[in-house]
Amino acid sequence: MNVMQMSGLADLSSYPTTIPGISFGEAAAAAQLLDPGMGVAVARRTVFRPEDAECFGRVADRVATGNMSLLKPPLTGAERTERARLRNAIASGALITSGRHLQHGDADQAGRNMELFTNCATAITSFAKFYLLLNGSGVGRSYDDELVVVDWADAPDILLHLDPTHPDFPADRPELNVTAIPPAAIIHRVDDSREGWGKALELIEGLAFAKRHDAVVLLDFSAVRREGAPIAGMQGRPASGPISLIRGFINLRDNVIAPSRLRDRAGLALQPWEQALLVDHFFSMEVQVGGARRAARMATKSWRDPGIFRFIRAKSEGGLWTANNSVVVDREFWALVGEGCSDSVLAAQAIAVFNDATECGYKNGEPGFINGDMLDDHRTGRAWDKPVFADGRDFRSNRYQADFGADLLAALAQCAQSARFPAITNPCGEIVLHATGGYCVIADFAPLLACPIPPENIVPGFASDAVIADWDARVEDSVRLGVRFLMRANRMNALYGEEVRRTNRIGIGPTGLHEWAWMRFGLGFDDLLDETAAAPFYCMLEALSDAAKDEADRYACELGMIAPFTVTTVKPAGTTSKLFGLTEGAHLPARKQxxxxxxxxxxxxxxxxxxxxxxxxxxxxxxxxxxxxxxxxxxxxxxxxxxxLPRIQRLGIGDRAVTASDATPAQQFAWLRLLERHWIGAERGNQVSYTLKFDTSRHSLAEFRAIVLENQPTIRCCAILPGNPDDLMGYEYLPEEDxxxxxxxxxxxxxxxxxxxxxxxxxxxxxxxxxxxx
CATH class of the missing domain: 3.90.1390.10 (b-12 dependent (class ii) ribonucleotide reductase, chain A, domain 3)
Incomplete structure (x- = not known):
């Protein structure tokens, strides 16, 4: 008897994996019904197209077709079989994929760029970050001193021009009609596209790196369409017009370049890292104009840097609100803080950083901590292996080719090869990415929805042997199909194509964990914290983690790709979980009713x-x-x-339900440790994205610090969100009322x-x- 059988799980050891998905069949199956109310509303807003006719089965049809189109046509018989099985897995909800794929997936996918299908990314320059934000990516950036080489004081003088006949020409800004152009000025016409906007900033940043402060650049915005004109590539949403972009460059010129030239170069203020933070903030604000793009950002900085204290307070006191901030730390940091003895400069720095960061974090949740040395690419050393390209190919796609910034990209890649923290995470924290650039290629599977019969028809923890066998097989099939789904997405044309080929990084992760634990195993949250009592659950998670990595190796060999550096994750899963009323990723339900x-x-x-x-x-x-x-x-x-009534309540969990506000911080940290051990795994795993709710009315600052010091070093990363009970918030109403x-x-x-x-x-x-x- 093997360990799966001993734990009461179906024996999947001999299950065929050459073409996974047999448990879903090839005949088109009925689609999972969306959760009434919120699920339908989310689908209407972010997923459904007119041709879907509000049918999730039709969504599954086009998403499976689009993903399989990434293989060399025509599809073989085996590939057509996989497409049919993939379609059924998606239609059932067992493999929800991600909001990006559900929204954009269709038969034309092979002709599109990868950025449209990736949730988040990292960037190491301001122009790269700006362009990725314009494409809808959430973007993380490291502002470590080691990874910032542009001093914006060395940027050229900037002239901004808009033809006075342009519909958006402001009557109160006649200086925008530049008539006196210096003879040696570099004249750059800004194209009316995301690529054009990104290229304008690339030009200025590239010249700043080249120390061309003696140059003059005239940026001509006359070709940018008027405000309110429809953007075909964004479902007809209104354009923000040239004034928005001009405002970004005015802020760059007047609030970054000019004061940087006047700064005390020996002081801490406006050092290059802080200049970069300001540039990214100003251009992020313009991405958010009109609310059509989210412009989600994360900023990180090493605890060892002299400017870390300005970074810690950049949001709460500096007004730089467009990014979520985290301090990157390591084992030495926690050891010095734990010892509590300021007998060296480094120890004093660690203790001061911890105290400052936790004081701010207790008030507003930021900055958080990322254990940089626990990230997989740091631990294995592969983050330092990324090659240096002198020709800009590491930021190049069919739509955008870096040229003005090629030397800058090469210099930063060289810096990363010796940096202390060459890898960070995406803004949500679930994927490890190289600091110089990489993508989140991620998907959710929902094990509850793999149940072959309506879960409501099962007594929690007491499904029949036949149902268990089919259910467990469908869960594993959804994982294996999801791995292959993501690896095909990595074949798309991409800005970071070189990094994608180097790492083949993916992230497959579960959502609705608490519903699955309850219905399949009869376990509530308190039970899950008892590793022995919950052994069948964790044994199954380990088996699925192994299956994901096994399938990644098998399929990489089949496609002639490198085996993915990382495979497992748990993402926030907000959109996908709401479709079916599930708890989101690893998170506890917010409320009972x-x-x-x-x-x-x-x-x-x-x-x-x-x-x-x-x-x-x-x-x-x-x-x-x-x-x-x-x-x-x-x-x-x-x-x-x-x-x-959340779905987990409708499944009859009753008094055994535990909400995020019920669970103590220690319990939630214990849950994360168990997930890292049994699902993420010691090798080839990313992280668990998790926001731990913390009630400041129950814990003092000293208690908060003790909780963080005891628990944060034991996991890779975790965001902590402080708050008060609803009745103390002071609002006329909150969207949800207990x-x-x-x-x-x-x-x-x-x-x-x-x-x-x-x-x-x-x-x-x-x-x-x-x-x-x-």
């Missing part, structure tokens, strides 16, 4: 009658018995309260809405809580 408040336009007069311009749904909801309230902080708006079980049931019973009663079975809920009615 609650009122979700949704805004509508409308006001009532003194008699209680709705105004003529009010949303007609308000009167309908009020008539059915839903709570409806007018707002004073948002005049003209009202809110409707929708009783909401309710007691009795109040929740009473409210549901008072509402006359058959759809609500179908979604929230109060009798079932009472049974799960131990108060089963006769």
């Amino acid at each position: 609650y009122l979700r408040w949704v805004q509508f336009r409308g006001t009532r007069d003194a008699a209680g009658n709705w105004s003529a311009d009010s949303d007609p749904l308000l009167a309908q909801y009020a008539a059915r018995g839903y709570q409806v309230r007018g707002l004073t902080s948002f005049p003209g708006m009202a809110i409707v309260g929708f009783p909401t 309710m007691t079980l009795d109040a929740f049931i009473a409210m549901v019973n008072s509402i006359e809405d058959p759809g609500l009663h179908e979604a929230v079975d109060t009798a079932h809920l009472q049974c799960a809580s131990g108060a089963c009615p006769m």
Whole structure:
């Protein structure tokens, strides 16, 4: 009997893996239904196209077709079989992939660039970061002194021109019509595209690196389309126009270059790393204009750098709000802090950094800590092996080719070969990436949704042997199919094509872990913290981790690619989890039962009658018995309260449910350690993306520091978000409001809405809580 059988799991040791997915079959299967309400709303906003007709099965059709199109056409018989199985795995929800793939995947995928399908990236220059942000990537950057070589004081003088006949020419800025152009000026016409915008900043940054402060550059923005014009590549969303981009360069010229030239070069202020942080902040603000792009950023800096204290307070006191900040530390840092003796310069630095960072973190959650020496590429040494290219090929695709910045990229790659921390993470923390550039190529699998029958029809932890065998096989198939799915995505044309070929990095990870643990194994969160009692769960996780890495090796050999440097991860999984009402990634449910408040336009007069311009749904909801309230902080708006029951509650977990606010920080850190050990693994693993909620009303700053010092050194990374109970937040309302079980049931019973009663079975809920009615 093998270890899987001893743990009560299906024996998958002899399961065929040449073409995984046999458990899903080839005949098109019915699609998983989206979670009513939130799941449908998220799909309508981010996934569905008109041709999908709000059918997730059609989404699975086009996503599977697009991904398999990345193989050399025509597809072989085996590849067509895999496409059919992949389609069914996606349609079932067992392999949700990621929001990017669900949104953009289709038959034209092979002709597109990889950036469209990657969630996050890293960058080592301001122009690279700007261009990636324009493409919708979240971008991390290291601001270590070792990895910043541009002094913006050496940048050329910048002239900004806009043709006065342009529709957006501002009447109050006549100086934008530059008529006196110096004879030796470099004239650069900014193209009306993301590539054009990125290239303009690349030109200036490249000249700054070359110390061309004696040069003059005129940037002509006249070709940039007017504000509000539709952008075809962004589903017709409105363009921000030339003024937004001009504003970015005005901030660069007036708030970075000019003061950098006047700074005290021996002082700590406005050193090159801080200049870079400012440049990235200013251009990130322009990416966010109109709200069409998220411009998610992360900034990191080594604890050893002299400027670390300015970095720690750059957000809370410096106003640089566009990035989430983390201090990169190592074992020596934690050892010095733990000893608490400032008998050397380095020890004093470590203790001061810890105290300063935790003081800020206790108030607003930043900066966090990343254990740089625990990241896989640092631990194995492969991060220092990245080659140096002198011709800019490490930032080159069919759409963008670095040229002005080629020497800068080569110099930074050379610096990285001897840097203390050549690898960081993406903004969400789940993927290790080279500091000079790399991608998050990631996907979720949802083991609960691999269940061959509706999970609601199973007694938690007591599925039949036949169901268990099929269920476990489908979970493993979803993992193996997901690995292959991601490795095919790595064949796309990419800016970081050289790094993709070098590492073939991917990240496959579970979501809805708590629902799966409950239904498949009968385990609540408290049970999961007992490694012995939860042995079957962790044994299965280890087996799936091994399967993922095994499939990565097999498929790499088949495709003639390098075996992926890293394979396993747990990503935040916000979009994908909401589609099916699952807990997100490794996170605990936020609440057990609650009122979700949704805004509508409308006001009532003194008699209680709705105004003529009010949303007609308000009167309908009020008539059915839903709570409806007018707002004073948002005049003209009202809110409707929708009783909401998370899926894990609908699965009958009852009193064994543990929410993020119920679990102690120590319990949550223990959970992360177990996931790193059994799923991420000692080799070829990324990280667990996790935000630990911390109630400052329960813990003092001293207690917070003790918790961080005890636990943070034991995991690779974890964000900590401080907060207070809802009733102490001081807002007129919060999007979600906790309710007691009795109040929740009473409210549901008072509402006359058959759809609500179908979604929230109060009798079932009472049974799960131990108060089963006769």
